[in-house]
Amino acid sequence: MDNFNFYSPTEFVFGKDTENQAGEMVKKYGGTKVLLHYGSGSAVKSGLLGRVKKSLDDCGITYTELGGVQPNPRDTLIYKGIEICKNEGIDFILSVGGGSCIDSSKGIAIGALYDGDFWDFYGTGKEVERALPIGTVLTIAAAGSEGSGASVVTKEEGSLKRDVGSDKLRPRFSILNPELTCTLPAYQTACGATDIMAHVFERYFTNTKEVEVTDRLCEAILMTMIKETPRVIADPNNYEARANIMWAGTVAHNDIVGVGRSQDWNSHRIEHELSALYDCAHGAGLAVIMPSWMEFVYKHDVMRFAQAAVRIWGCQMNFENPEATALEGIKRFRSFLSSIGMPINFEQLDAKEEDIPKLVEKLGLGDGRTGGFVSLTSEDIASIYTIAAHASL
Amino acid sequence: MDNFNFYSPTEFVFGKDTENQAGEMVKKYGGTKVLLHYGSGSAVKSGLLGRVKKSLDDCGITYTELGGVQPNPRDTLIYKGIEICKNEGIDFILSVGGGSCIDSSKGIAIGALYDGDFWDFYGTGKEVERALPIGTVLTIAAAGSEGSGASVVTKEEGSLKRDVGSDKLRPRFSILNPELTCTLPAYQTACGATDIMAHVFERYFTNTKEVEVTDRLCEAILMTMIKETPRVIADPNNYEARANIMWAGTVAHNDIVGVGRSQDWNSHRIEHELSALYDCAHGAGLAVIMPSWMEFVYKHDVMRFAQAAVRIWGCQMNFENPEATALEGIKRFRSFLSSIGMPINFEQLDAKEEDIPKLVEKLGLGDGRTGGFVSLTSEDIASIYTIAAHASL
Numbered sequence: 001m002d003n004f005n006f007y008s009p010t011e012f013v014f015g016k017d018t019e020n021q022a023g024e025m026v027k028k029y030g031g032t033k034v035l036l037h038y039g040s041g042s043a044v045k046s047g048l049l050g051r052v053k054k055s056l057d058d059c060g061i062t063y064t065e066l067g068g069v070q071p072n073p074r075d076t077l078i079y080k081g082i083e084i085c086k087n088e089g090i091d092f093i094l095s096v097g098g099g100s101c102i103d104s105s106k107g108i109a110i111g112a113l114y115d116g117d118f119w120d121f122y123g124t125g126k127e128v129e130r131a132l133p134i135g136t137v138l139t140i141a142a143a144g145s146e147g148s149g150a151s152v153v154t155k156e157e158g159s160l161k162r163d164v165g166s167d168k169l170r171p172r173f174s175i176l177n178p179e180l181t182c183t184l185p186a187y188q189t190a191c192g193a194t195d196i197m198a199h200v201f202e203r204y205f206t207n208t209k210e211v212e213v214t215d216r217l218c219e220a221i222l223m224t225m226i227k228e229t230p231r232v233i234a235d236p237n238n239y240e241a242r243a244n245i246m247w248a249g250t251v252a253h254n255d256i257v258g259v260g261r262s263q264d265w266n267s268h269r270i271e272h273e274l275s276a277l278y279d280c281a282h283g284a285g286l287a288v289i290m291p292s293w294m295e296f297v298y299k300h301d302v303m304r305f306a307q308a309a310v311r312i313w314g315c316q317m318n319f320e321n322p323e324a325t326a327l328e329g330i331k332r333f334r335s336f337l338s339s340i341g342m343p344i345n346f347e348q349l350d351a352k353e354e355d356i357p358k359l360v361e362k363l364g365l366g367d368g369r370t371g372g373f374v375s376l377t378s379e380d381i382a383s384i385y386t387i388a389a390h391a392s393l
Numbered sequence: 394m395d396n397f398n399f400y401s402p403t404e405f406v407f408g409k410d411t412e413n414q415a416g417e418m419v420k421k422y423g424g425t426k427v428l429l430h431y432g433s434g435s436a437v438k439s440g441l442l443g444r445v446k447k448s449l450d451d452c453g454i455t456y457t458e459l460g461g462v463q464p465n466p467r468d469t470l471i472y473k474g475i476e477i478c479k480n481e482g483i484d485f486i487l488s489v490g491g492g493s494c495i496d497s498s499k500g501i502a503i504g505a506l507y508d509g510d511f512w513d514f515y516g517t518g519k520e521v522e523r524a525l526p527i528g529t530v531l532t533i534a535a536a537g538s539e540g541s542g543a544s545v546v547t548k549e550e551g552s553l554k555r556d557v558g559s560d561k562l563r564p565r566f567s568i569l570n571p572e573l574t575c576t577l578p579a580y581q582t583a584c585g586a587t588d589i590m591a592h593v594f595e596r597y598f599t600n601t602k603e604v605e606v607t608d609r610l611c612e613a614i615l616m617t618m619i620k621e622t623p624r625v626i627a628d629p630n631n632y633e634a635r636a637n638i639m640w641a642g643t644v645a646h647n648d649i650v651g652v653g654r655s656q657d658w659n660s661h662r663i664e665h666e667l668s669a670l671y672d673c674a675h676g677a678g679l680a681v682i683m684p685s686w687m688e689f690v691y692k693h694d695v696m697r698f699a700q701a702a703v704r705i706w707g708c709q710m711n712f713e714n715p716e717a718t719a720l721e722g723i724k725r726f727r728s729f730l731s732s733i734g735m736p737i738n739f740e741q742l743d744a745k746e747e748d749i750p751k752l753v754e755k756l757g758l759g760d761g762r763t764g765g766f767v768s769l770t771s772e773d774i775a776s777i778y779t780i781a782a783h784a785s786l
Contacts, residue, residue, distance in 0.1 A: 001407075001571075001637065001640070003408025003411065005405065005406055006404075007404040007405070012397075013398055014396060014399065014653065015394070015395070015396025178394075210634075210637070212616075212617050212637050213637045213641045213644070216616050217610060217613045217614075219609075220610045220613040221610075223605075223609050228605060240603040241603075243394040244603070244605050251606070251610070251649070
């Protein structure tokens with residue numbers, strides 16, 4: 001096992017009606033002047049935003065609103081948020097929405113306490129030294145941003161999607177009410193589930209040996225998703241299944257299932273170019289890319305893929321031909337994704353094979369390599385896009 | 394799933410040589426005058442205490458030493474620690490040892506900022522409002538106190554063993570170097586492993602339905618322990634196995650595997666009377682009590698015990714007779730405990746059947762009931778002690 005630091009100080013407030021604690025939680029963590037950041041109209045229409053505002057009012061907390069976060073959140077709105085924070089002396093950001101909204105809030109949190117351009121920190125490895133404290137009221141189980149220090153933002157000019165990670169960006173608190181996710185359309189629910197599973201798989205395929213404890217924790221989350229996702233697709237109001245998925249989504253990405261081992265993250269990196277270019281849902285892009293990535297890399301460690309097939313997907317081990325078991329696991333993953341309504345190839349995603357050279361170029365690897373499990377060249381990535389273009393069940 | 398709050402703000406610093414970061418971590422969390430609290434001579438003899446002191450010295454942190462913590466830590470030493478803290482203006486407690494040392498530190502942390510008797514908080518449900526910050530350098534994987542808000546202390550007068558729990562008692566940081574556990578005798582290692590498994594089982598047997606995510610997380614930790622414990626018993630210097638156990642021990646008890654569900658804790662409560670009366674190791678007492686508790690309660694939810702048998706112990710489900718599967722799982726647990734050198738009945742623990750009335754009386758339940766899975770009377774508890782007295786493989 002590799003040495004590691006694990007630090008997840010976020011207070012999670014989980015369950016029915018918990019959004020009514022928003023004001024109290026902001027107060028507990030020292031907020032007095034809040035930027036209330038949210039996304040599309042659904043938080044408004046559903047009445048959620050009204051309940052959150054009432055909760056802030058009840059606690060005597062003032063706030064300025066900034067709505068309009070889009071999926072694949074844009075730098076342009078973040079600049080607006082930063083300006084508000086600086087002009088109005090905002091001391092806390094409350095993010096009401098999904099991963100895009102929270103990631104946008106983290107961008108604002110960085111920029112509000114930084115003299116230069118917040119974009120300096122994205123994709124550069126530059127260390128975040130200060131950020132405004134944030135809290136979240138989560139509306140979609142997917143990105144895990146409610147418990148992580150990560151943020152992914154798209155720069156409109158050039159459609160560049162880049163990320164930053166820092167413990168300074170971990171929310172002080174996150175309010176998780178699974179009821180809020182019951183109104184999500186099936187497609188968005190499935191996209192979220194795919195993202196959650198991808199967060200675990202990126203950690204599962206590692207070159208670090210003998211980290212049984214995190215292997216098992218990864219498998220726990222994945223088996224939970226395999227059980228619960230079809231239940232919410234069939235019955236969107238199934239609270240118990242929604243609750244299991246929501247908590248699994250948080251645990252999948254606060255890194256408790258990834259400590260002590262190298263991780264990979266190439267599927268995310270390769271997917272980001274798809275959602276940046278086509279503005280497709282991140283989860284849908286992952287459904288197309290991740291099994292294709294697996295097919296490209298599995299020979300690097302057949303026994304690890306066989307372990308995944310047996311332990312996660314319940315395949316029978318083929319002791320005479322472990323490779324067959326490894327491939328069976330990947331096949332089951334792709335079938336599962338298709339069964340919950342996800343695209344599995346370029347056509348289903350409305351992506352074009354002729355764009356592959358452009359996707360590879362935008363990824364910006366040049367002659368370099370990327371990834372922790374198998375180190376990939378630009379040519380390898382083109383091969384993965386090509387597998388993804390033609391994938392079938 | 395039940396509503397819950399989950400808050401685990403401890404920073405975990407895990408891996409080889411990490412004790413050398415002790416000074417730096419105390420500094421990071423604001424400590425300047427430290428009470429350096431430790432247990433038996435082993436931390437001194439092994440050179441660990443010397444390395445920790447050097448690390449404090451290097452960071453310009455002054456400290457006062459208080460050694461001598463015993464297993465089942467006593468109130469008497471805690472009073473001494475409180476006096477030192479108050480007299481010398483201590484602002485941070487650094488605990489170098491196992492669960493007993495950390496639990497003793499938590500008692501001191503409460504008392505140092507409280508005008509009355511720290512014992513007021515133990516076994517009473519009185520809320521802890523303030524406590525000195527503590528950090529730990531863990532030397533035994535067992536109690537999980539390095540990541541929990543719990544403390545268990547024995548009052549010498551009357552041998553009363555009582556507990557307290559509060560987020561205020563969660564360590565600011567915990568340094569976990571698995572190498573430090575390699576010198577532990579096999580018996581102590583096995584006692585620790587048993588305690589870790591018990592922490593998970595106390596959470597696993599619940600009346601809350603459909604909490605798949607924490608079921609799976611519980612199973613993940615238990616399967617890890619089943620794989621790794623025999624490896625360290627056979628080869629005490631196996632770093633990888635030690636590392637897996639050490640991290641499993643922390644995850645087992647910071648409550649990530651217990652959220653969203655009712656828990657039980659009767660096995661712990663029933664055991665505490667054994668270790669208070671006979672001063673036996675807590676883990677050894679649990680090895681005698683927990684399978685006996687399971688035999689007494691399993692009929693309350695045969696399918697849950699069958700699930701444990703199949704998923705954790707790898708039993709084949711007997712679909713015609715689920716009860717047989719449930720019992721097979723309990724049998725495997727007891728056999729496992731015996732195989733790692735644990736006692737499984739009163740004789741092997743040097744406990745006496747004729748003491749059962751005394752044990753029940755000291756538990757202090759009177760005509761009340763206790764427990765979250767099956768609510769037990771004093772008579773039920775006597776029955777469990779009796780099963781434990783006579784248990785065999």
